[in-house]
Structures are given as C-alpha cells and as structure tokens.
Amino acid sequence: MESRCENCIIRQFNSLRAMSKEELKQVSDSKTTKTVKKGEPIFEEGDKLNGVYCVRNGISKLSKLSANGKDQIVKLASKGEVLGQRSVVSQETTNLSAIAVNDMEVCFIPKESINNTLQKNPNFTLEVLRHMAHDLKEADDVIVNISQKTVKQRMAEAFLYLQNNFGEDADGFLALTLSREDISNVVGTATESAIRIISEFKKMGLIHTSGKKIAIKDERKLLEMVEGF
C-alpha cells in the first residue's frame, strides 16, 4: 500500500510535479498514507494544519459552516488534488472543513517538506501559485453564480458540473452520488428546495433518478436553463 511519490501517477495532476528528484525523495520519506471512511473528516474548520493532504482515491467536500448551522460546499476535490495548501502557505488555521464523500485514501505531507521547497524552488512555488490563481478564478465565478442566478439555474449547473468533472457510470448515472442535502449545500439552498427542483426536472424530462442516483437525460435543455432560457 505504501509507495514512493516518485512513482505516483497522481503527482502528474498537481503541483508536486514541479519538484526535483531530491525534493520528492524527501517528501516520500516523510509522508504517511491513511484511509478516511465516508463521512469522516480529514480536517475541520479552524484546525491548524501541519501539512497538506494529497488525494489518491475518493472525493472530499470542502465546506464552511455558516452562522445558521448550514454547510456551504465550496469545492469538491478528487484524485490528484492537494488539500490544505492555502492554509499551509498563509500559515493560518483552515477556513474550510474537508469531509470524505466516499471512502478515501490520502497522503499526508508534513508542512516542513512543502515550506522548504517553497523557499528554494521557484518553479514549484510558481506552480502552486498558478493552481491557487485558478482556484481563485473559480471562486469568483461561484460568487457571481450564486448571487445572480436562480436556484433552478444553479441546480441545472450543478448537475452539468458533476457530469463534466466526475463522469457517468456504466448505466449513465452521475458517477459521483451526493445526498440531496449535499446537493443543496453545493447549490446554496434549502434541502427541500433542492428536492422539489429535482422532482420538477424529472417531470420536465431533463433528468431521471433511481434512488439517490441521478442521470442527465437532456443536456442541451439543462444548458439552456443555466443560461436563462
């Protein structure tokens, strides 16, 4: 189960690819691998992180608790993504919780290895910077979406997002199955509203469902809905 970072395919997807052989070796020697069961936290809002987590398998939701007790899911992270980077870089406690949506396998990399490389290898730092720039752009998009689109439009968008980013299973259902509550927390609405809109989309023939699994039937109409008819 333990393996060397140097040989890890996952690395190709994230900033770690900019590390030198020696740096990778050091990371590999200091990393630990652990499994996280569905529903369990990798870390929680307010934690002081001693390193970052590289996702090898499974999906994690990054969320933030609001005053009224509801979670807002800010991002869904899958294979290859590095969690906790922001916190380690800025040396602050995390502003987000990371909770496993399904069973996960993650590598913990102590912050010393990261900070060391950040100070010495400009290519690595630049790579991390580019990733963060990308995340920031996405966050801006989310802000505009939430504030300017209706719940119905955001629901449609969420389904398309899930399809584009996590694909479909053999039967055409979205490969990532979220609870209705999680869906509502991605979209930023009440669970009941999310459920109601799912029903409505079914009646309109845009999607169909089987248990909590959802399949997209009419992608074009969903797209039109996102744009506002």
Add this chain to the structure above:
Amino acid sequence: MESRCENCIIRQFNSLRAMSKEELKQVSDSKTTKTVKKGEPIFEEGDKLNGVYCVRNGISKLSKLSANGKDQIVKLASKGEVLGQRSVVSQETTNLSAIAVNDMEVCFIPKESINNTLQKNPNFTLEVLRHMAHDLKEADDVIVNISQKTVKQRMAEAFLYLQNNFGEDADGFLALTLSREDISNVVGTATESAIRIISEFKKMGLIHTSGKKIAIKDERKLLEMVEGF
C-alpha cells in the same frame, strides 16, 4: 509626478516589497503611471493583460458581469493593492473588470518584469502566493455569506466592511461613498432592495444619511443583525 519605485511608500503594502534592489530598479524603469477618472475602466473582463496595475490613489471596484446584465462586485481595491496579478500569473484573460470608483492614480508594470522575478526570486513568488491565498480565503467567506445570509444581513455587513476598510470622514460618514447601485452590486441584490433596506435601517436608527453619504449610528446593532439577531 513620476517617481522611483524604490522610494514608493505604497510598495510596503504589497508583494513588491519582496523584490531585490535590482529587480525594483528594472520595474521602476519599465513602469508607467497613469490617471484614471471616476467611472473609467482600468481593464475589462476578457482583456488580455500585459502587466499589473499598482494602485497609488483612489479606489477600484473589481466586478464581473452576469448573464442577466448585472455586475457583481467581488472586491474593492485601494492604495497599495496590485490588480491583474491573477491573470498575469495564470496567463489567462482577466475574469474581472476593474473600474475606478473615484479618481485614481495607478502604475502599470509590464508583465515581463513580473514574470522574470517570479521565476528567479522565490521570496517574491511566495509573497504573491500568500496574497493570493488571502484573497482566496476572502472569496470563500463571500460565497458562504451570500448563500447563507439574508440581504438585510449582507447589507449590514457591507456597511461595517466599508467602515473597517475605508474609515470615516470628519463628519462620521463612510469615507468611501458608493452609489446605491454599487452597494447593491457588492451585496448581490436589486438596487431597489438595497434602497429599501437603507430606508429601513434609517428608521431603525442604525444609520443616517445625507445625500448618498451614509454614516453608521449603531455599530453594535448592525453587528447583531449580521449574526442574525
């Protein structure tokens, strides 16, 4: 009016302080200063930026146009902030427009100077990274606020934000005077709703106004309102 970056106080507030003497000299030699009148754009959504803009004076709103034709203001930038960093770093077109809220003076720094330093000076890169990490955290907070708080709560929060970040003038009015429309675009609501809530806050004795100027009368109650009573 033109002056050397090496002597510029503004620099102390942003990532440029991590530059070496030689790098600063190069920046200073290649930079140009320009004034931007109230309401004019520094750059617009979709532009390909050839450099970054360092704010010397005035305030700029960073906004994004939504499908329904309304702007969402994502950030207000003042003296010392560097605009366009994200875009230059990720080598993509900007996702935001920067428009002057009042008369401004900005320095344009060609991207070559920046990229050059990014590749050679890890301290500078790390400094930029830290700034971006901070912006990302703020963006996450905005997402949660917009999706979980009522318009009234967000309005209260906006006034407190304006007070904390831009201060008050001699008469106790918020130093940064925004139009009602700009306020509604910060909060993410209809202009009419923003105006209505301003009227309501006045009746409740939380604020008072004079023309478009707004003064906070009862900070504590505003804070309670943000938290949800």
Add this chain to the structure above:
DNA sequence: TTCAAAACCTGACATTTGTCATAGTATCCC
C-alpha cells in the same frame, strides 16, 4: 431479519426578494 435512524419527498404557508411603474431629486454639461 428487523427495527430504528436517517434520508427522501410533498403540501401548505409565510417570508423574502425581485420587477415594474412612477415620481422626486441631484448632477453634469453646455
């Protein structure tokens, strides 16, 4: 397998928020 807990779903209703219409007020430019 069974039973309790959790998740899903729907209806009824209240509240919030947006939209449209219209009028007053400030501001800018000639």
Add this chain to the structure above:
DNA sequence: GGGATACTATGACAAATGTCAGGTTTTGAA
C-alpha cells in the same frame, strides 16, 4: 442657469424561496 440625464425613493405586485409539518422510503447496525 437650465435642461437632460442619471440617481434615489416608494408603492404595488408577482415570483422565488424558506420553513414547518407530515408522511414514505431507504439504510445500516444489532
């Protein structure tokens, strides 16, 4: 200084969304 233009303000109404309450179904653990 005056008129066009943009901004502020308010009412009336419709639409969107949240809340509460009650059911049904699914899930998971004993």
